[in-house]
Amino acid sequence: THQQDLAGKKILVSAGPTVEAIDPVRFLSNRSSGKMGYAVAQAAADRGAEVTLISGPTALAQPTNLKMIPIRSARELQEQLEENFDANDFVIMAAAVADYHVKEVADQKIKKHGRDVVELELVANPDILAALGQKKTHQRLVGFAAETQNLLANGAKKLAEKNLDMLVLNDVSRSDIGFNAADNEVRLLRPQEEPKLIEKTSKAQIAQEILDELLKLA
Numbered sequence: 001t002h003q004q005d006l007a008g009k010k011i012l013v014s015a016g017p018t019v020e021a022i023d024p025v026r027f028l029s030n031r032s033s034g035k036m037g038y039a040v041a042q043a044a045a046d047r048g049a050e051v052t053l054i055s056g057p058t059a060l061a062q063p064t065n066l067k068m069i070p071i072r073s074a075r076e077l078q079e080q081l082e083e084n085f086d087a088n089d090f091v092i093m094a095a096a097v098a099d100y101h102v103k104e105v106a107d108q109k110i111k112k113h114g115r116d117v118v119e120l121e122l123v124a125n126p127d128i129l130a131a132l133g134q135k136k137t138h139q140r141l142v143g144f145a146a147e148t149q150n151l152l153a154n155g156a157k158k159l160a161e162k163n164l165d166m167l168v169l170n171d172v173s174r175s176d177i178g179f180n181a182a183d184n185e186v187r188l189l190r191p192q193e194e195p196k197l198i199e200k201t202s203k204a205q206i207a208q209e210i211l212d213e214l215l216k217l218a
């Protein structure tokens, strides 16, 4: 049993990859496993929060005691976040949103027609979190960032530019943590505060510590 210190709080979590269609059988996506976002959603539900989890396709078991909304594309993710934004106190944006979608999705399977080279035109997706950062009122917004270099500088820039209350920073140049790993090591960045290092531990434990910090923002 857990301490019910998030009882009465409404928490919206996004997790997993987005999947951008090319044609009816093909897509562009990324290697997000959804593990970190699911760990946060499960931990928040265990601590008594009313949780809505908006998730791209993952291989994970559905967490219990929360409302699950499946999505595929960045556009669907944005629609569901916008729809649920006002009713929530905390938004934790752990989804790995594709930076681009395919400009013209073919409605039939694309055939080879003997071509050796084909071109796919890509169009930038909106920055969903930055848009939420512009319209937030009572909400506290948490973003995630995976960086391979200049971690703290890049993280601080995202925290400010997206108008976030917290940024969870991952070093994805290491293979023992981050994408698809069971463990993680993160830095929590908040405006006007020193970064807080959470040393390598399970994603379940990182999730608890993220929620501890969130409670301080409430």
Ligand code: C5P
Residues within 6 Å of the ligand: 093, 094, 095, 096, 097, 098, 099, 125, 126, 127, 128, 129, 130, 142, 143, 144, 145, 146, 158
């Ligand atoms: O990709 P980037 O490092 O900018 O991601 C930082 C945060 O912004 C993450 O929380 C991610 O979910 C969010 N994001 C978003 N829409 C995008 C790109 C990123 O909401 N198009």
